[in-house]
Amino acid sequence: MKILIMIPAYNEELNIERVVNNLIENYPQYDYVVINDGSKDDTAKICREKGFHLIDLPINLGLSGAVQAGMRYAWQNGYDAAIQIDGDGQHRPEFIEKLAEELGKDNAQIVIGSRFVTQKKPHSLRMLGSNVISAFIKLSTGFRLNDPTSGMRMFNRDIIKEFALNINYGPEPDTISYLIKKGVRVKEVQVQMDERVAGESYLNFTRSMKYMILMSFSILFIQGFRKR
Amino acid sequence: MSLYLRILLIVMSFLAAVYAVHQIRKSQMKIENAIYWFMFILIVVVLSIFPELAMILARILGIESPVNLIYLAMIFLLLVKVFSQSIKISQMEYKIGILAQESAIMKKKAEENDAGKMNADDATKK
Numbered sequence: 001m002k003i004l005i006m007i008p009a010y011n012e013e014l015n016i017e018r019v020v021n022n023l024i025e026n027y028p029q030y031d032y033v034v035i036n037d038g039s040k041d042d043t044a045k046i047c048r049e050k051g052f053h054l055i056d057l058p059i060n061l062g063l064s065g066a067v068q069a070g071m072r073y074a075w076q077n078g079y080d081a082a083i084q085i086d087g088d089g090q091h092r093p094e095f096i097e098k099l100a101e102e103l104g105k106d107n108a109q110i111v112i113g114s115r116f117v118t119q120k121k122p123h124s125l126r127m128l129g130s131n132v133i134s135a136f137i138k139l140s141t142g143f144r145l146n147d148p149t150s151g152m153r154m155f156n157r158d159i160i161k162e163f164a165l166n167i168n169y170g171p172e173p174d175t176i177s178y179l180i181k182k183g184v185r186v187k188e189v190q191v192q193m194d195e196r197v198a199g200e201s202y203l204n205f206t207r208s209m210k211y212m213i214l215m216s217f218s219i220l221f222i223q224g225f226r227k228r
Numbered sequence: 229m230s231l232y233l234r235i236l237l238i239v240m241s242f243l244a245a246v247y248a249v250h251q252i253r254k255s256q257m258k259i260e261n262a263i264y265w266f267m268f269i270l271i272v273v274v275l276s277i278f279p280e281l282a283m284i285l286a287r288i289l290g291i292e293s294p295v296n297l298i299y300l301a302m303i304f305l306l307l308v309k310v311f312s313q314s315i316k317i318s319q320m321e322y323k324i325g326i327l328a329q330e331s332a333i334m335k336k337k338a339e340e341n342d343a344g345k346m347n348a349d350d351a352t353k354k
Binding site: 217 | 258
């Protein structure tokens with residue numbers, strides 16, 4: 001199975017080298033590509049100097065645009081599966097194998113690296129948000145998704161094509177909810193995630209609130225009307 | 229607020245919502261952009277169904293007729309939208325400029341490469 005690791009990176013000059021070097025040294029069986037989303041810092045420069053595989057977007061498209069670039073690349077280059085790994089090193093590549101094993105089993109087309117399959121959710125504001133989204137997805141689809149906001153998702157070739165060629169396919173819980181509703185099999189696999197080592201998270205309080213409103217509204221009221 | 233106006237507002241809101249959903253189904257609209265309009269519609273519908281709300285708000289703001297409050301709210305929301313659209317358009321103009329520049333630079337590089345190859349070919353022929 002040809003697997004592509006997509007690494008969207010926005011202002012990750014402090015992390016990108018460590019993340020990619022880890023992949024090159026310890027996981028050479030996978031292909032990877034860094035998608036620089038118009039970073040203002042030296043992310044692209046570092047990738048060029050080190051000779052990393054790089055898609056360098058000339059403007060900032062936002063996460064969904066960056067991931068779509070990765071999906072297009074995966075689609076055009078005949079990959080069987082693509083997995084999104086954050087540029088800050090939160091997602092451990094050791095779990096990619098586990099996710100890949102589950103892809104295709106019981107027709108699973110999307111496999112999500114989840115923090116809360118066998119482990120309990122801690123109580124925090126962020127996890128409250130996660131619970132709310134989980135509840136809305138359950139309400140909308142009847143499917144229990146324990147870690148809807150996990151960015152570590154693996155997609156098979158059919159789903160790659162859909163993401164690559166269509167509008168409204170952001171790598172977010174509302175798209176997953178919509179796909180579940182349309183009969184796509186989604187599976188969760190227990191993984192461990194690390195805390196961000198360096199640099200700043202994109203999600204501050206206002207952005208988190210906006211995100212919650214957008215996701216809730218989208219899952220509850222809009223996704224049900226979409227056709228595939 | 230007259231009953232007819234309320235019914236008119238609700239019917240128009242319903243049609244607008246159907247049209248917005250239709251645009252999403254046709255893949256013509258991003259969901260994040262549609263959400264504003266759904267919120268807008270929701271506010272209009274709530275105020276039409278519960279005119280008491282509009283009355284209370286109008287009294288607080290010192291507006292004589294609740295209908296005027298609805299007009300005011302609509303104008304305000306639309307102004308906010310127009311302003312944020314202005315910002316968005318500016319950003320898009322800037323981004324298109326960057327894209328055009330990048331693609332022109334890339335073309336130039338490709339042409340230089342071709343020219344370089346041709347020169348090299350000529351050199352080997354001689």
